[in-house]
Amino acid sequence: MSESSVSESTVSENTATEDTVAPARAATAAGTRTRTPPHRLPAVAAAVAAVVVALALPLYVDAFWLRIGLFAMAAAVGALGLTILFGAAGQLSLGHAFFVAVGTYGYAFLAGGDGGHLTGLGLPPLAAAVLATLLAGLCGLLFSPVASRLRGIYLGIASLGLVFLGHHLLLNLRPVTGGYDGRSVTPFALGGFAFSDASGLVVLGVPFGAVENLWYLFLAVTVAATLVARNVLRGRPGRAFRLMRDSEVGAAAMGVRVQRTKASAFVLSSMYAGVAGVLTALAFQRAVPDYFDLLLSIDFLAMIILGGLGSTSGAIIGATFVVALPIVLSRYADVLPLVVGPGQDGLDASIAAQFVYGALVVVVMLTQPGGLRAMVHAVRDRRGPASA
Amino acid sequence: MIRLLELLVNGVSLGLLYALITLGFVIVFKATRVVNFAHASFLLLGVYVVAATQARIGFAAAALLGLAVVGLLALATERLLLSRIDRHNHHAMAILTIGLNVVLTAELTRRLGEHVLPLGAPWDGRVVDLGPLTLPLTVVITVAGVPLLIGGLTALLTLTGWGLAMRASIADAEGAALAGIRLRRVSATAWVLAGLLATTAGIGLASFPSPGVSLSIESVAIAAFPAAIIGGFDSLGGAIAGGLIVGVVQVLVAGHQDSLAFLGLGIGDVVAYLVMIVVLLWRPSGLFGSKEFSRV
Numbered sequence: 258m259s260e261s262s263v264s265e266s267t268v269s270e271n272t273a274t275e276d277t278v279a280p281a282r283a284a285t286a287a288g289t290r291t292r293t294p295p296h297r298l299p300a301v302a303a304a305v306a307a308v309v310v311a312l313a314l315p316l317y318v319d320a321f322w323l324r325i326g327l328f329a330m331a332a333a334v335g336a337l338g339l340t341i342l343f344g345a346a347g348q349l350s351l352g353h354a355f356f357v358a359v360g361t362y363g364y365a366f367l368a369g370g371d372g373g374h375l376t377g378l379g380l381p382p383l384a385a386a387v388l389a390t391l392l393a394g395l396c397g398l399l400f401s402p403v404a405s406r407l408r409g410i411y412l413g414i415a416s417l418g419l420v421f422l423g424h425h426l427l428l429n430l431r432p433v434t435g436g437y438d439g440r441s442v443t444p445f446a447l448g449g450f451a452f453s454d455a456s457g458l459v460v461l462g463v464p465f466g467a468v469e470n471l472w473y474l475f476l477a478v479t480v481a482a483t484l485v486a487r488n489v490l491r492g493r494p495g496r497a498f499r500l501m502r503d504s505e506v507g508a509a510a511m512g513v514r515v516q517r518t519k520a521s522a523f524v525l526s527s528m529y530a531g532v533a534g535v536l537t538a539l540a541f542q543r544a545v546p547d548y549f550d551l552l553l554s555i556d557f558l559a560m561i562i563l564g565g566l567g568s569t570s571g572a573i574i575g576a577t578f579v580v581a582l583p584i585v586l587s588r589y590a591d592v593l594p595l596v597v598g599p600g601q602d603g604l605d606a607s608i609a610a611q612f613v614y615g616a617l618v619v620v621v622m623l624t625q626p627g628g629l630r631a632m633v634h635a636v637r638d639r640r641g642p643a644s645a
Numbered sequence: 646m647i648r649l650l651e652l653l654v655n656g657v658s659l660g661l662l663y664a665l666i667t668l669g670f671v672i673v674f675k676a677t678r679v680v681n682f683a684h685a686s687f688l689l690l691g692v693y694v695v696a697a698t699q700a701r702i703g704f705a706a707a708a709l710l711g712l713a714v715v716g717l718l719a720l721a722t723e724r725l726l727l728s729r730i731d732r733h734n735h736h737a738m739a740i741l742t743i744g745l746n747v748v749l750t751a752e753l754t755r756r757l758g759e760h761v762l763p764l765g766a767p768w769d770g771r772v773v774d775l776g777p778l779t780l781p782l783t784v785v786i787t788v789a790g791v792p793l794l795i796g797g798l799t800a801l802l803t804l805t806g807w808g809l810a811m812r813a814s815i816a817d818a819e820g821a822a823l824a825g826i827r828l829r830r831v832s833a834t835a836w837v838l839a840g841l842l843a844t845t846a847g848i849g850l851a852s853f854p855s856p857g858v859s860l861s862i863e864s865v866a867i868a869a870f871p872a873a874i875i876g877g878f879d880s881l882g883g884a885i886a887g888g889l890i891v892g893v894v895q896v897l898v899a900g901h902q903d904s905l906a907f908l909g910l911g912i913g914d915v916v917a918y919l920v921m922i923v924v925l926l927w928r929p930s931g932l933f934g935s936k937e938f939s940r941v
Binding site for chain 2: 347349402403406407410411413414415417418419421422424425426428429430551555558559562604605608611612614615616617618619622623
């Protein structure tokens with residue numbers, strides 16, 4: 258068993274990285290499969306340190322930065338789903354925004370109450386969140402007859418259609434979605450504890466409002482989502498995904514059922530998008546249709562490309578960058594050259610952010626198709642080939 | 646009956662414009678295997694240049710300028726960016742065009758904002774009475790002119806040496822290269838051609854009855870993506886068919902919006918994607934696309 262798994266991973270790793278260090282890396286991966294590779298310890302330590310810092314952050318940082326963190330974590334969960342689908346399984350999807358919308362509106366509808374022209378089921382928030390995630394997965398499953406028969410680029414364009422159809426539905430299914438104005442979102446609550454300003458919690462002299470409470474909820478969800486994604490990518494399904502990406506015929510010959518594997522990658526990534534949608538709903542506290550357009554799908558794509566395809570840490574870094582860039586640029590518009598705040602005459606911060614990350618996507622594709630993560634690997638491999 | 650006929654002619658006209666956009670898209674794909682996600686923003690850039698300069702230099706000169714700008718941009722994209730990527734790495738090339746699209750769209754959003762610029766074409770605002778039918782002059786010119794353009798393109802592909810080189814390198818890139826065909830030149834020409842076709846179609850899309858050049862032109866042009874998929878991504882005939890199908894269906898549905906109210910407002914804008922998904926369920930490689938096969 259271990260023999261075959263090693264050779265299988267060598268095949269996929271070998272073709273996974275398009276740069277010249279691929280053979281060396283593959284050899285590293287194969288040779289060190291049985292013991293912990295020496296370079297993984299610092300990575301584990303870094304991850305633990307990051308979580309500790311994240312746990313302490315609400316005590317020291319004001320709500321502005323925490324709010325960016327909430328959006329970044331919501332986006333990171335979505336990006337993890339896309340990196341499984343595109344980075345590992347090689348299925349380009351531009352329909353991610355649609356599944357995020359399903360999660361957001363699913364939660365808003367299931368947890369919301371009746372009021373005015375809106376309807377809602379008024380379920381407990383946790384049940385609503387879980388059901389909204391399953392609903393997104395179900396939508397992915399319904400689309401999988403199309404998704405599993407198409408290859409990479411074709412799927413990219415076909416899934417583009419989902420975003421436009423989804424937007425149309427959001428505008429027109431008024432009792433559920435609230436139409437153009439959207440609908441407000443019921444705050445999350447668990448066992449009588451409300452994740453809102455009403456919680457009245459004070460920790461070490463810091464009053465915990467909605468943002469601080471949600472921070473811990475989001476952190477827990479993000480860490481769990483990351484661990485699941487890592488296990489999927491490192492385990493048997495991840496190997497099947499990569500093998501299928503590199504050669505469908507090869508994968509089929511190794512006993513991977515290609516259509517089924519494609520469909521399952523699609524469903525899994527839709528469910529990640531659904532979780533991201535629920536988190537987005539909680540962070541915004543309102544769901545509006547215009548947020549879920551093609552640009553959101555492209556944002557997700559940019560996140561995983563900048564971070565490095567198929568890498569969980571890359572997805573998180575990329576998500577943080579893409580989410581934080583426009584907000585930070587707009588906050589410091591007064592001190593930054595060229596950039597101005599919204600409504601002023603000049604280069605708007607959100608447009609400036611698009612310039613930056615669009616250009617970065619182009620540069621990354623030209624210089625380092627593996628993204629940030631491959632850059633780190635390349636530097637490390639060059640620095641210490643003896644230790645590998 | 647008259648109304649249905651008018652709708653049909655309008656639909657064919659819109660469909661022919663889609664066909665031009667889709668043709669450029671498919672030509673690039675066939676020649677270089679790149680899916681150009683920046684195609685719609687190339688189109689918007691072209692008409693923007695026309696609309697922004699026509700007041701000063703006149704419509705004809707502005708149109709030429711728009712064509713030249715987009716042609717050069719397409720050439721630069723191919724030469725400076727895409728040629729630096731391994732030609733078998735199709736995903737990387739497609740993503741690069743997505744990045745380019747983000748930058749171009751941001752710039753055009755900054756310049757256009759909510760404005761609608763008049764195109765200033767000499768045929769704007771005029772209508773023609775053809776027997777019982779009343780049609781915008783744009784529609785008449787499109788229906789008469791675009792088939793000529795497509796015919797010329799076909800002649801170019803079948804009769805000239807460049808066309809032969811193009812078809813040979815599409816059929817078998819390595820064989821063509823061995824026979825002395827310069828693949829670089831073929832792909833550069835394909836990109837320039839696509840840019841020119843997009844701008845031409847853009848001028849049509851921004852003409853009366855459309856109010857002028859605005860950001861919404863780009864979302865109209867994006868409907869060329871489903872058109873390409875419907876026709877089959879690698880078929881020139883399919884590109885024309887897909888464009889026509891999308892155009893006619895869109896106009897017919899939008900024209901009967903009142904009786905289709907149960908589908909929601911604005912169904913005309915998204916019906917192309919519905920058709921695409923139905924076609925894909927039936928034929929995964931489009932109506933005329935070559936069936937995918939793998940050799941083991």
